[in-house]
Amino acid sequence: MAATSSQSVYRATTTAPVNIAVIKYWGKRDTTLNLPTNSSLSVTLSQRSLRTLTTASCSSIYPAEDTLNLNGKPQDIQSSKRTLACFFPLRIVSENNFPTAAGLASSAAGFAALVRAVADLYQLPQSPNELSRIARQGSGSACRSLMGGYVAWRTGELADGSDSLAEEVAPASHWPEMRALVLVVSAEKKDVPSTEGMQTTVNTSDLFATRAQSVVPERMSAIEAAIQARDFPKFAEITMRDSNTFHATCLDSWPPIFYMNDVSRAAVRLVHDINTAVGKTVAAYTFDAGPNAVIYYEEKDSELVAGTVKAILGANTIGWEGAFYERLANVTAPGVALDKIDSRVLDVLKNGVSRVILTGSGRRTHLCRGPPRLRVW
């Protein structure tokens, strides 16, 4: 029997990447609009390793309520006022190919994919910068996942948030040698969610105001210049210092918040030991609101950085995966002699890291399988 338009299902499918900040967003000046207290800057990671896949669909045959299914489980979104505004109820189905709510920026990829899929479904003309304004309100860091490469989120000044947008500082192709080694220390849900933790910091930390008002603005300019010049040592030092300052404001919060643990601190020591042994900065660590380490380095230094990590952790005992693992597959000897690394660090890392994802900088959200289309299910 021929399909009638009342049976029609319209749908759009999109993917979105994870981004890992090198200048951290931490603090809101407006919690409703999700306006930040400082600008931030991130590297969008390759979707060949980590991505969210989201399909948005609408139809008059759907029950009269919006639904979100995440990783196979229905989510509670009915308190949202959006339902009332929809003529055709929306059905969102999404899947992350990595742990959700574990400090691996699932909310960033998740909300970016959601906004992109809905915009594609309705064939909205908005640019990624304009869509970033919407994604920001789902989760602040999500606004940076609508773009590829090196992305800044400008704090903005206006009370309505209309100038608090993300913009691409440089595409991934500008510095394609950038690699990211994710050491998964824990895939557990974190104790203090980012949304709650950052406001505890805003309200109680004495260090916080200095970071937001003077430290970050200087670092934003310096890291953008380092990215334009592809100056890895400069990029790396700012990245490490900013991660440390962010975690210092967490420790300075009341009650104090701890996201890094002994394994995280071992990863910090490892990176400094590698850099000292090599005699220049070839690796940079950064930590979000959880213990997992992300280590940035350039492809030419794969053996020195990832090769050393591989020799410490062993390739067989834990999972090594990711789009850029190929070059390392046959590397067995450490790039840096292990006697140059603090011996306590070796054991802590070996026992504490459960999984390694080797990835690199990548491109922005993209539409899957052509433009939105009419389908009868």
Ligand SMILES: Nc1ncnc2c1ncn2[C@@H]1O[C@H](COP(=O)(O)OP(=O)(O)OP(=O)(O)O)[C@@H](O)[C@H]1O
């Ligand atoms: N694919 C998705 N689609 C829609 N919402 C998602 C998706 N993935 C995650 N989320 C939302 O984001 C929440 C997790 O965000 P949370 O900030 O706690 O963790 P995270 O993003 O993994 O960590 P972090 O932001 O510290 O790196 C989930 O509970 C869910 O509400």
Ligand SMILES: C[C@@](O)(CCOP(=O)(O)OP(=O)(O)O)CC(=O)O
């Ligand atoms: C440490 C961070 O990863 C914090 C991310 O916080 P979220 O974007 O998850 O917070 P909400 O806006 O409340 O959803 C730093 C960063 O990504 O810049």
